[in-house]
Amino acid sequence: MSSSWLSLVLPGIALLAFSGGLLLRGLGQGELATLLWSGSALLAAGLLLVEILARLRRKEIGVDLIALLAIGTAVFFGQALVAALVALMLASGRALESYSARRAERELRRLIDRAPRVAWRYRGSELEQVPVEQVQAGDRLLLRLGEVVPVDGVVLDSTATLDESALTGEPLPVRRAPGEALRSGALNAGAPFEMRASHPATQSTYAAIVRMVEAARLSRAPFVRLADRYALLLIPVTLALAGLAWLISGDPLRVLAVLVVATPCPLILAVPVAIMSGISRCAHRGILVKDGATLEALARARLLFLDKTGTLTTGHASVLSVESAGSYSQEQLLRLAGSLAQSSPHLVAQAIVEAARNHGLSLERALEVQEQPGAGLCGVVDGHAVMLGGHDYVAAATPAVPWTEGMLRRMAYEVAGASFIAIDGVMAGAVLFSDRLRLESPRALRLLRQAGIRHIVMLTGDRSEAAQTIGMAVGVDEIRAGLSPAGKVAAIAQGKSDGTTLMVGDGINDAPALAAADVGIALGAGGANASSEAAGVVLLADRLDRVAEALRIARRSRGIAVQGVMVGIGLSLLAMLLAVAGYLPALAGAIVQEVIDLAVIGNALRALGAGWRERAAPTLTGEWIDSLRQEHAALLPLLERLRAAAEGLDSTPPAQAREELAGLVEALQRQLIPHEQADEDRLYPQLAQRLPGEDPLAALSHTHREIFRLAHLLERMSADLSGDAKGSSLAEIQRLLLRLDTLLSLHFAEEDELYHSLDRR
Structure with missing residues (x-):
């Protein structure tokens, strides 16, 4: 009865039979009404029996057995109306479950259904439409208005206006300048533009997302099986109360009333609806949870491990300051260094260029540029011989000056790097840089503690001094530095003895640790496929504070699921006791049970939306x-x-x-x-x-x-x-x-x- 067509057809049959029987009885055709009600009830019972036998072959025992007993007992004792009402209740509950699951999967299916199928590729000067699977790295593509970026790549000619809401949950368009990276799955919300593919379709961001979404859709959470175990307690309790009702009254109809109100539809339906709703809510916020088991484990987590570089920090060099040895102003040094750095693809050089442009400086073209990879470069800017690079590279070509020793000490104290600058053969200054904290890191850790995380450990392969600086700035509880990927795995394995563990990372080297934790959370916006594949949760929006949001959604969804279990059991037990005492006849009990079904499933659907705390969260455009x-x-x-x-x-x-x-x-x-x-x-x-x-x-x-x-x-x-x-x-x-x-x-x-x-x- 779990097939989608049965979930749609059977309620219609049950409703028609129930309504038709009432009409026939009103017309004085009581025997035909009884026959119609009994037939619809036996049809539901037969389908339910097939499902129960199928589960027994899989060595699973479910509480559908109570519903089967209720329908069979009602038919046996000639209570056809009660049997038809129980059948209608069961069928409508399954239909509501099917609807709820489809609604809960809306965000996940939206990601899958919008996956690009074709791409417009240039062959010379001509355009051809090709299946997206044929696109290779290096191909030049055209993106027209309303088309989805088919593969990862870079913008070529003009600024692109993109709708990335399907990836990140952000409703406002973003702009990507020429040379900026594009992630597959974004929608072109502006003028047509050209791009160059950097990865084939199978290795692009969106393909990995679709694979994870499919896994999420097909999953079944352990917590659903836990709900079955809770519900199985009802079988002996129900049989005991039914026996008690027989001993007290000797009335088979009172036994039937107990079985009717014990039908555990709320338990069967509320938990999977809440879990799938939580997964859907996460997807809406750019948080991809691979399966229900991960969501349930996420809700129980108390111990958090964090990578440093790229997770707590931005993962790339940022200019801290420009320091002068005395002969040149900071502005002059930055302009000369930025002009020379334009000729290098090195990440530090590009950070210097960006800093110069942010200061509104006009950069000149450097001449006679020579670069020594990993050391530095030199050239002529505005008639000056300029050198830019590490201390050893620049100091080897310039006379020693006392200023340099003080700068090296300062770099050691501040755990910063530097590109030294020499002008016309004289040490002139330095550009200090470091890997800055993410803006949201301190607040994210505060939110994580509010969400129930008891202990936060930073794991890093970096040296101890750098780790201590970052760790103290964000407020972690423990710092473990100088770790290899295997060392991170060992630390997580040790932490599992204290409870459910989370690991947050972003790089390929984090993949083993993400896989080792009970729940791995990857900052996936940068496209680190290895870490994303190893993780159970992927943050499509590259923000650390989304981890706390994922915890809040998971705990709220699990809380709603537990609430459904407790309320379902409590109301069913109360109704059974009333039935044992003779205050709740079988027909009234069936109606009460239907009301309980609707209330509990409606409560489970709350997991689709934001709680009042999240709805009240302030935002700015x-x-x-x-x-x-x-x-x-x-x-x-x-x-x-x-x-x-x-x-x-x-x-x-x-x-x-x-x-x-x-x-x-x-x-x-x-x-x-x-x-x-x-x-x-x-x-x-x-x-x-x-x-x-x-x-x-x-x-x-x-x-x-x-x-x-x-x-x-x-x-x-x-x-x-x-x-x-x-x-x-x-x-x-x-x-x-x-x-x-x-x-x-x-x-x-x-x-x-x-x-x-x-x-x-």
């Missing part, structure tokens, strides 16, 4: 978030100028210091103060309406007031600074600059984290 980030990015040069003044004011000649300080104060009053005032007056009141609490932005507003006070004080002290040093001293001003720099750094970090948390993309 992607455009607003991007504008806020752009405003912060535009202020970064000013903040770096403030930091440089704070660190170097005491070593600057007094006349030059006064001039630089006056320019800095003017820039702060012209750029920073209006920005912070606009945030206080316009942005924060709008944010306060979206955040919980009476005054959720009180701390940030207090920081604004302190920024205003320090900036005003700096303006007064700068104006009071005189050549004979009778007014404010440079030392006092430098202390004030250091305070303002520290305050602004923390304030911008807090705002960036807040804005990122409100971005649901």
Whole structure:
């Protein structure tokens, strides 16, 4: 009776028979009504018997046996109406289960059904339509409006506007510039554009997603079998209560009433509906759960292991600062270094180019470029001989200077890397870089603890100093550094003795650890196929805070499933006791049981939606978030100028210091103060309406007031600074600059984290 066509046809037959019997009885044809009711009940009983025998061959025993006993007993004692009502209840319950499962699979099927079948490929200057399986790496493709990106690749000619909602759950279109990577499965929501395939279809992101979705659709969670075990307790209890009813009354109809209200449809249906609904809800949020067993295990997890690089951090180099040895300004160094770095494909070189462009610098073409892979490169920029690379590479071609030793110590303290810069054969400065924390990492770990995670362990192959820096910044409980992939597996195996384990990672080297954990969670947006295939959960949106969201959905779905089990058993036992006492006749019991069915299954469907906590979560539009980030990015040069003044004011000649300080104060009053005032007056009141609490932005507003006070004080002290040093001293001003720099750094970090948390993309 589990076949889809039976789930649709049988309720129709049962309803027609039940209604037709009522009509016949109303017309005085009682015998024909009884015959019709008995026939429909026996049809349902026969199909149910076939299903029970099939399960017995698989060595499975289900509680459908109670329903079969109820129908058979009702027919035997001539209660055809009761038998027909039980058959209708059973058939309608199965139909509702089928509908619920189809609705719960909506997001999963949407991913499968929209998989691209063909692609438009260039052969020379001509276009040809080919099956997507024939597309190979290197092929040039055309994507027209409304078409799905068939394979992974890169944008070639013009900016692409893409709808990635099927992959990430983000409803707003995103833009990809020429040279940016594309993931298969995104929808072209703008003008036609050309792309070059980087992978064949079978190795692309979307193909892996479809394989995992198919596995999710065909799965059956262990928790469903657990529900069967709970329900099997009803069989001896039901038989005992039925026997008690016979002993008390000797009335077979009272026995029948007990069997009718014991029919365990709520138990049979509510659990799989809740589990599949939870999987569907996860898919809607860009969280692909491979099967119901994974969802149930996810709900029980208490111990979390995290990779560092690419999971807690961004996984790529970001420029921290530009440091000058004294002869050139930071802006000059960044412009020369960025101009030379354009000629190198190295990731650090590209980070330097990006930093220069973010500062609005105009880059020049470098001439006579020579690169030593893994060491550095040199060339001519604006008539200057420029070298850029590691310390050994640059120091070997330049005279030693004391500044270098201090910079190497600072790199060791801050666990940062650096590309040193030499100009015309002299060490001129360095660009410091590191793998930055993800903006959401600290908040994600706080949310994970709120979701029930008791212990968080960071596993990394990196050196201990770097691991300690990141671990302390995000607040993990334990740090294990210098681990090989086998060492990560051993750590997880050891942790299993303390409970269900989660492992979150993103790289190919994380695949063994993801497979070793009870639940592996892969940050899959980067397309690391090995880790995605090894994991039980894949986050299509590359955000760590989605792990906490997955835990909340899993625990809510499991809670709803357990609720269905408990409520179903409790209501059935109550109804059976009333039947034993003679207060609930068989016909009324069948009606009561139908109401219980509908209530419990309707409750299970709640897992499809967001809980009230999630519905209340504030969000901002992607455009607003991007504008806020752009405003912060535009202020970064000013903040770096403030930091440089704070660190170097005491070593600057007094006349030059006064001039630089006056320019800095003017820039702060012209750029920073209006920005912070606009945030206080316009942005924060709008944010306060979206955040919980009476005054959720009180701390940030207090920081604004302190920024205003320090900036005003700096303006007064700068104006009071005189050549004979009778007014404010440079030392006092430098202390004030250091305070303002520290305050602004923390304030911008807090705002960036807040804005990122409100971005649901």
